[in-house]
Amino acid sequence: MLINCIKKYFFKKKTLVISNYSKDSSRLDIGIGTEFTESELIIYDGKIKIGNYCWFSLRNQIISNHSVLIGNYCIVARDVYISDTNEHPLNKHMRRKQTLDLLKIGISPDRNESLGAPVIIGNDVWIGERAIILKGVNIGDGCVIAAGSVVTKSFPSNCVIGGNPARLIKNIET
Numbered sequence: 001m002l003i004n005c006i007k008k009y010f011f012k013k014k015t016l017v018i019s020n021y022s023k024d025s026s027r028l029d030i031g032i033g034t035e036f037t038e039s040e041l042i043i044y045d046g047k048i049k050i051g052n053y054c055w056f057s058l059r060n061q062i063i064s065n066h067s068v069l070i071g072n073y074c075i076v077a078r079d080v081y082i083s084d085t086n087e088h089p090l091n092k093h094m095r096r097k098q099t100l101d102l103l104k105i106g107i108s109p110d111r112n113e114s115l116g117a118p119v120i121i122g123n124d125v126w127i128g129e130r131a132i133i134l135k136g137v138n139i140g141d142g143c144v145i146a147a148g149s150v151v152t153k154s155f156p157s158n159c160v161i162g163g164n165p166a167r168l169i170k171n172i173e174t
Helices: 092-105
Strands: 006-011 014-020 028-030 035-037 039-043 047-050 055-058 061-064 067-070 081-083 119-121 159-163 166-171
Touching: 014 035, 039 047, 047 061, 061 067, 067 081, 081 119
Parallel strands: 014 039, 028 047, 035 055, 039 061, 047 067, 061 081, 067 119
Antiparallel strands: 006 014, 159 166
């Protein structure tokens, strides 16, 4: 059962919930000076690595069944969702079986039956409020992701991206 692997950590009266279903502590690496406010990290069979001096505002969620890597000095506004997995299979029969297994006999879904790909977020990235970053995305250093963006593809360093789906808004002069 999954219930026994949830841990809460407190950073200056701010809560970080870590659900490490792999039970392997080496799958989570949080750099020095990084702070969270009411955020959740969910690790299935993947890993989450967050660099130094990152700041996560309220109610962020990071889900990994593969790999989520976040660089140094990143700012993540409130209600941001980052996931390297669909979490559920596309096949409706498999989804139904997994749902019934969970509801009737308590067997958790096999996250490896869903599609996924690593997420890489570079250094000095600012992710705006309620942005969504999905599987297989690589965000270059120094990018700014506009609030409410849905990022489904990769972007190079030093650019502003936004929209649904996200697109290049402009390059940032460095």
